[in-house]
Amino acid sequence: MYVTISHGNAQPFAPSKLAARKTPLKTLKKGAYLYFEGDDVTHLFIIETGVVRLTRVLEDGRRQVIAFGYPGDIIGFPAQDTHHTDCDALCDTKLCSIPRKVLEDSSADPDLHSVLIQAALQEISAMQDHFMMLGRKSAPEKVASFLTVLLERIGDTSVEPQVLALPMSRSDIADFLGLTTETVCRCLTALRKAEIIRIDGISKVAVLDQSALAQRADGQLN
Amino acid sequence: MYVTISHGNAQPFAPSKLAARKTPLKTLKKGAYLYFEGDDVTHLFIIETGVVRLTRVLEDGRRQVIAFGYPGDIIGFPAQDTHHTDCDALCDTKLCSIPRKVLEDSSADPDLHSVLIQAALQEISAMQDHFMMLGRKSAPEKVASFLTVLLERIGDTSVEPQVLALPMSRSDIADFLGLTTETVCRCLTALRKAEIIRIDGISKVAVLDQSALAQRADGQLN
DNA sequence: AGCAGTTTGTAACGATTTGTATCGAAGCCA
DNA sequence: TGGCTTCGATACAAATCGTTACAAACTGCT
Numbered sequence: 001m002y003v004t005i006s007h008g009n010a011q012p013f014a015p016s017k018l019a020a021r022k023t024p025l026k027t028l029k030k031g032a033y034l035y036f037e038g039d040d041v042t043h044l045f046i047i048e049t050g051v052v053r054l055t056r057v058l059e060d061g062r063r064q065v066i067a068f069g070y071p072g073d074i075i076g077f078p079a080q081d082t083h084h085t086d087c088d089a090l091c092d093t094k095l096c097s098i099p100r101k102v103l104e105d106s107s108a109d110p111d112l113h114s115v116l117i118q119a120a121l122q123e124i125s126a127m128q129d130h131f132m133m134l135g136r137k138s139a140p141e142k143v144a145s146f147l148t149v150l151l152e153r154i155g156d157t158s159v160e161p162q163v164l165a166l167p168m169s170r171s172d173i174a175d176f177l178g179l180t181t182e183t184v185c186r187c188l189t190a191l192r193k194a195e196i197i198r199i200d201g202i203s204k205v206a207v208l209d210q211s212a213l214a215q216r217a218d219g220q221l222n
Numbered sequence: 223m224y225v226t227i228s229h230g231n232a233q234p235f236a237p238s239k240l241a242a243r244k245t246p247l248k249t250l251k252k253g254a255y256l257y258f259e260g261d262d263v264t265h266l267f268i269i270e271t272g273v274v275r276l277t278r279v280l281e282d283g284r285r286q287v288i289a290f291g292y293p294g295d296i297i298g299f300p301a302q303d304t305h306h307t308d309c310d311a312l313c314d315t316k317l318c319s320i321p322r323k324v325l326e327d328s329s330a331d332p333d334l335h336s337v338l339i340q341a342a343l344q345e346i347s348a349m350q351d352h353f354m355m356l357g358r359k360s361a362p363e364k365v366a367s368f369l370t371v372l373l374e375r376i377g378d379t380s381v382e383p384q385v386l387a388l389p390m391s392r393s394d395i396a397d398f399l400g401l402t403t404e405t406v407c408r409c410l411t412a413l414r415k416a417e418i419i420r421i422d423g424i425s426k427v428a429v430l431d432q433s434a435l436a437q438r439a440d441g442q443l444n
Numbered sequence: 445a446g447c448a449g450t451t452t453g454t455a456a457c458g459a460t461t462t463g464t465a466t467c468g469a470a471g472c473c474a
Numbered sequence: 475t476g477g478c479t480t481c482g483a484t485a486c487a488a489a490t491c492g493t494t495a496c497a498a499a500c501t502g503c504t
Contacts, residue, residue, distance in 0.1 A: 056354055060441055064354045079347030104336060106328035114326060120342050125301030127349045132278055132286040134356035135400030139491070170452065178357030180492055185453055202452070202500070219282060361461070392482060402462060407483055424470075424482070 026095050028052070034075075034087040034095075041078035043097040044116065047071050050093025051167045054085040055175070065176035068168060070154055074119040077103070090167040134178050137219065142177040143187035144216035147197070151207055161198070161206045191216070248317050250274070256297075256309040256317075263300035265319040266338065269293050272315025273389045276307040277397070287398035290390060292376055296341040299325070312389040356400050359441070364399040365409035366438035369419070373429055383420070383428045413438075 025048065028034055034045065034052060052069040066085050069075045075087060078100060098112065103120075106113040133145055147164065155162045166173075170181045177184070188205075191197045196213050198206040207213060247270065250256055256267065256274060274291040288307050291297045297309060300322060320334065325342075328335040355367055369386065377384045388395075393403045401409075410427075413419045418435050420428040429435060 056350065058354065058358065058440070062354075062358045062441075064357045066350050066353055077343055077346055079343045084347055084350060104339065106332070106335070110328070113328070117326065117339060117342075120339070120346065121299055121301045123346055124299055124342065124349070125306055127346070127353075128278065128288050128306060130353065131288055131349075131356065132280065132284075134353065135286045135397075136280065136284045175357075181452075182454085182493085183491060186491095189453075218280065219284075403482075404463080404484085405461065408461095411483075 024097050026097055028089040028093040028095065030089055030091045030093075032089050034089065035083050036086050037083055039083045040081060041076060041083055041100055043099055044074055044076040044103060045095040045097055047073050047075065048094040048096060050095075051090045052087055052093055052095075053090050053168060053172060054087050056085050063175045064178075065168075065172055068172075068176070074098075074116065074123075077120055077123065090172075139177075139179055139183050140187045140190060141217055141219050142179060143173075143184060144191065144213050145218075146173060146177060147191075147205065147207065148210075148214050148217045151210065151213075155207075161208050162210065163200065164205045164207065166203045166205060246319050248319055250311040250315040250317065252311055252313045252315075254311050256311065257305050258308050259305055261305045262303055263298060263305055263322055265321055266296055266298040266325060267317040267319055269295050269297065270316040270318060272317075273312045274309055274315055274317075275312050275390065275394060276309050278307050285397045286400070287390075287394055290394075290398070296338065296345075299342055299345065312394075361399075361401055361405045362409045362412060363439055363441050364401060365395075365406060366413065366435050367440075368395060368399060369413075369427065369429065370432075370436050370439045373432065373435075377429075383430050384432065385422065386427045386429065388425045388427060 026045070028050070037056065047069050049071055052075065054066040054069065054075065055063055056066055057063050067075075068090070069087075076083065098116070102109050102112050103116045133142055137145060150164055150166075151162060155164065168176075170184050173179075174181045174184045179187075188197070188199065191213070192199050194212070196207070196209045196216070198208055200206055248267070250272070259278065269291050271293055274297065276288040276291065276297065277285055278288055279285050289295075289297075290312070291309075298305065320338070324331050324334050325338045355364055359367060372386055372388075373384060377386065390398075392406050395401075396403045396406045399406070410419070410421065413435070414421050416434070418429070418431045418438070420430055422428055
């Protein structure tokens with residue numbers, strides 16, 4: 001749900017649990033839109049595989065990436081009857097559809113209903129974290145935080161060093177963090193020169209020193 | 223609910239509706255804390271009168287005001303078992319307590335349950351708006367947005383010019399918008415010199431030109 | 445493989461925002 | 475009332491971040 005990547009809400013919605021409900025599976029090609037701002041909300045979606053991007057745009061073109069949706073995340077929570085963000089896929093993505101009424105009427109499917117509620121609450125909490133990031137952290141801290149959060153969320157702890165795939169562009173990261181692409185680049189370069197990360201091609205980052213990264217995320221250094 | 227002032231969720235929870243349920247009423251003196259970060263979440267609260275402040279603090283002291291809670295707002299939504307913000311009163315405040323289980327178990331009080339869900343969803347939507355503000359708006363735009371939103375939320379349309387009470391300090395506003403107190407002062411002064419607002423003492427602002435204010439909030443003017 | 449278009453990286457410059465210092469006004473307590 | 479403390483306003487210096495410009499790398503296409 002307009003999930004900031006900060007705290008995915010993956011745990012409670014194991015794919016198996018949903019599969020057991022035979023929820024219809026939907027496929028989204030890279031670059032395809034799931035919905036636009038203003039579209040009616042008929043379904044919520046659970047990401048099964050892939051990554052989506054939730055964005056909002058100002059009249060003058062300024063853009064804010066609200067969240068990246070990773071597997072397990074629930075997106076499309078309605079406040080009124082229409083979506084308030086655009087949603088498109090950063091890579092090929094599969095998702096389950098859940099009729100909206102499950103969220104608002106608990107009688108149909110109480111278990112799924114409470115799972116959705118819990119996801120919405122998680123979402124609120126994650127967004128609060130993101131407030132602190134947007135409002136009070138410096139550019140280097142934001143970039144370090146971003147990588148840290150991504151690592152917690154999708155890092156593969158079985159390999160060393162941990163390698164992160166970055167399916168989003170630099171400008172997506174910039175619009176997520178409230179920076180420009182150049183600043184994102186500079187901060188990544190600084191982390192590379194400090195030998196905290198290694199940049200493996202354009203969409204892959206290896207985290208060499210996880211604790212140093214975490215320190216910079218909280219401003220304990222520099 | 224950690225309500226950004228952007229879109230209060232007042233409408234659905236008319237005080238009368240709650241009064242009819244004989245929810246216990248709680249009183250909070252100015253400056254008193256309702257809860258702290260880390261406290262167990264046992265209840266949600268609906269603001270009846272007054273204004274509260276939800277804050278979060280970094281180890282090094284940097285502070286982010288997550289939201290101001292105005293009458294009709296619901297605060298205290300739990301993500302895990304503990305609160306993730308501090309909450310204190312900016313002026314004497316009255317609020318209704320709602321046991322937490324009403325949110326998570328729909329069987330006890332289905333109507334109130336769905337009201338809470340709706341509030342949580344509104345909250346998510348309001349926070350998304352705030353993302354755009356924190357991430358992409360300039361300091362003058364932020365201050366103009368703040369006043370505009372406050373005007374929509376609590377403005378008294380029956381009088382002209384509209385007078386806003388500001389129960390929060392300049393540094394509260396700064397920490398809400400991701401600015402410093404100095405910048406907030408400077409932006410307010412600029413609005414005053416442009417004769418868009420009049421500053422009536424320290425905690426009262428008269429909005430002289432609402433449409434000019436709205437324009438500056440969206441960056442259509444300086 | 446080669447070309448064109450897009451995205452990313454780097455650097456220099458400049459604007460906005462912040463920090464520091466100072467002063468004044470308002471609230472508080474004896 | 476007087477002195478103390480807190481908060482807000484203003485000015486100037488400093489730093490961060492954004493803008494511009496251009497080169498390099500990558501992608502998709504033929």
